[in-house]
Amino acid sequence: MAKLSVRQLTKAYVERGRRLPVLNAVSFEAHAGEFVAVIGPSGCGKSTLFEIVCGLLAADAGTVEVDGEQVMGRPGWVAYMPQDDLLFPWRRLIDNVIVPLEIKGMRKEAARARALEWLPVFGLAGFEEAYPSQLSGGMRKRAALLRTFLTERDIVALDEPFGALDAHTRRKMHSWLADVHARLGRTILLITHDVEEALVLADRVIVLSRRPARVVFELAVDLPRPRDVLSPAFAAFKGALLERLADGKEGIASPVPDGVGPPWAVRLPATEGGGKR
Amino acid sequence: MAVWRAARERFPVVAFSIALLAAWEAAVRLLDVPKYLLPAPSGILNALIASMATLVAVHTPVTLAEAGVGLLMALAAGVVTGGAVHAFPLARRTVYPLLVVSQTVPVMVLAPLLVIWFGYGALPKLLLVAIACYFPIAVAVVDGLDSADAGMLKLLRSMGARPWQQFIMVKVPAALSSLFTGLRVAASYAVMAAVVAEWMGAEAGLGTFIVRSAHSFRTEHVFAGIVLVSLYSVGLFVVVDAVRRRALPWEIYLREDTWHRQDSQHRAPVEYPSQGGSWE
Numbered sequence: 001m002a003k004l005s006v007r008q009l010t011k012a013y014v015e016r017g018r019r020l021p022v023l024n025a026v027s028f029e030a031h032a033g034e035f036v037a038v039i040g041p042s043g044c045g046k047s048t049l050f051e052i053v054c055g056l057l058a059a060d061a062g063t064v065e066v067d068g069e070q071v072m073g074r075p076g077w078v079a080y081m082p083q084d085d086l087l088f089p090w091r092r093l094i095d096n097v098i099v100p101l102e103i104k105g106m107r108k109e110a111a112r113a114r115a116l117e118w119l120p121v122f123g124l125a126g127f128e129e130a131y132p133s134q135l136s137g138g139m140r141k142r143a144a145l146l147r148t149f150l151t152e153r154d155i156v157a158l159d160e161p162f163g164a165l166d167a168h169t170r171r172k173m174h175s176w177l178a179d180v181h182a183r184l185g186r187t188i189l190l191i192t193h194d195v196e197e198a199l200v201l202a203d204r205v206i207v208l209s210r211r212p213a214r215v216v217f218e219l220a221v222d223l224p225r226p227r228d229v230l231s232p233a234f235a236a237f238k239g240a241l242l243e244r245l246a247d248g249k250e251g252i253a254s255p256v257p258d259g260v261g262p263p264w265a266v267r268l269p270a271t272e273g274g275g276k277r
Numbered sequence: 278m279a280v281w282r283a284a285r286e287r288f289p290v291v292a293f294s295i296a297l298l299a300a301w302e303a304a305v306r307l308l309d310v311p312k313y314l315l316p317a318p319s320g321i322l323n324a325l326i327a328s329m330a331t332l333v334a335v336h337t338p339v340t341l342a343e344a345g346v347g348l349l350m351a352l353a354a355g356v357v358t359g360g361a362v363h364a365f366p367l368a369r370r371t372v373y374p375l376l377v378v379s380q381t382v383p384v385m386v387l388a389p390l391l392v393i394w395f396g397y398g399a400l401p402k403l404l405l406v407a408i409a410c411y412f413p414i415a416v417a418v419v420d421g422l423d424s425a426d427a428g429m430l431k432l433l434r435s436m437g438a439r440p441w442q443q444f445i446m447v448k449v450p451a452a453l454s455s456l457f458t459g460l461r462v463a464a465s466y467a468v469m470a471a472v473v474a475e476w477m478g479a480e481a482g483l484g485t486f487i488v489r490s491a492h493s494f495r496t497e498h499v500f501a502g503i504v505l506v507s508l509y510s511v512g513l514f515v516v517v518d519a520v521r522r523r524a525l526p527w528e529i530y531l532r533e534d535t536w537h538r539q540d541s542q543h544r545a546p547v548e549y550p551s552q553g554g555s556w557e
Binding site: 051054055056075076078079080082084086088089090091099100102103104131133134151 | 426428429431432433434435436437438442446447450453525527530531
């Protein structure tokens with residue numbers, strides 16, 4: 001059974017009497033410990049999708065299930081990390097990351113003790129007394145991620161977590177996040193508009209269409225870890241993904257059958273009508 | 278180093294003030310201005326020293342008590358009503374517009390009315406101070422609570438936080454900065470309102486001292502009173518700022534942050550610890 005199962009989610013906003021459809025029957029699944037990237041054009045409804053998955057918003061139709069239990073409109077099942085780090089400027093780092101534990105009713109001292117053990121894993125050891133404004137962008141992101149992980153949910157939803165970082169820091173955050181994922185084994189959903197980010201991190205990439213968003217196709221990323229962005233295989237995946245994003249055809253991409261073509265070739269269902277851009 | 282820089286930054290204003298006082302002194306002496314019209318700074322200083330004993334022992338405690346207690350009354354009332362306006366939509370639609378509009382009414386005109394109602398005791402003075410200080414505080418509380426970051430509230434909701442937890446964890450801290458900004462404005466009104474209230478009639482207080490001195494054309498004593506009132510006003514302002522720094526210790530880093538952004542080589546204290554190296 002899938003850890004997280006999203007079925008036929010449909011959502012429209014009504015603005016000044018006009019109906020603005022955002023999601024159109026979006027369905028996907030994530031298995032326990034899987035890293036799933038959701039990619040799509042900007043403004044396609046990715047954030048709305050995540051708010052529904054996190055229980056902050058109810059869809060017009062469809063279901064969200066965690067371990068088979070219906071969780072639509074009920075927050076607290078999926079740990080959510082929004083685009084901005086949203087660290088509280090009035091709390092020191094340690095008191096920022098224990099927010100989810102405090103909400104659950106844990107005493108501050110106990111919560112701090114638990115968080116302190118995790119600081120080294122998140123590269124934050126020695127900074128527990130710093131205020132967020134004293135930290136670099138990468139450290140703030142890691143603090144926000146630690147706070148997300150300390151919600152102690154099996155499923156973690158990250159909404160473009162590294163969008164605001166410079167390329168160098170972002171790359172470091174990628175290898176670090178891949179490492180944390182390998183260690184902690186949580187199910188991770190990642191929204192991104194960065195094809196390379198999706199391919200570096202994810203086991204599976206789900207591509208959404210323009211608004212109203214629906215799932216255009218899924219790509220299983222069968223590349224060894226750690227991923228090497230300079231390898232020909234990675235480039236082949238990237239090329240294939242970009243091509244599919246451009247032509248918008250639907251289907252499920254499959255890995256290359258053994259012994260067919262060069263090892264880095266990615267076999268996708270035939271694109272009828274040829275590869276126009 | 279920092280002290281030297283601060284001194285150098287303030288040097289122009291100090292020098293300019295001294296030059297103004299010197300020009301004033303020279304003008305009064307050269308033009309032989311009668312001292313009941315405009316006393317020289319030296320005459321004001323003499324009057325200040327001569328009446329220092331009564332000013333400090335008799336008049337100052339009265340005025341400062343009125344200003345301080347009135348300010349605290351305004352703080353209590355402002356926090357309660359500001360919170361209510363934020364929490365109850367009906368209060369926002371009924372009370373809040375009146376609050377905003379009444380800010381434009383110069384509350385000093387209420388002083389004679391308060392005397393009619395409450396006589397010449399301490400109560401009308403406290404009330405005038407409280408009314409003058411109330412509006413900036415109440416509006417600051419509403420603004421502060423309203424300004425709480427929607428994203429932060431959403432994040433807390435995603436963690437399953439209850440409304441009271443959202444209020445304590447995000448809304449209250451977010452409102453504190455705004456509250457202190459309102460409090461600073463209110464503090465500058467407080468001493469002024471106490472002095473104006475005393476003009477209506479009082480046993481003691483700096484306002485009384487100023488009015489009595491004016492009636493007997495001891496103009497240098499009027500100025501001496503004005504100097505003290507200004508000093509106390511500034512003093513109350515400084516006290517509010519000191520409390521703010523104690524209550525909101527993180528703000529200094531915010532300011533440093535914006536400072537260092539212009540000058541990124543000195544960015545705040547961050548250096549990676551050795552054990553974190555492998556992650557970065």
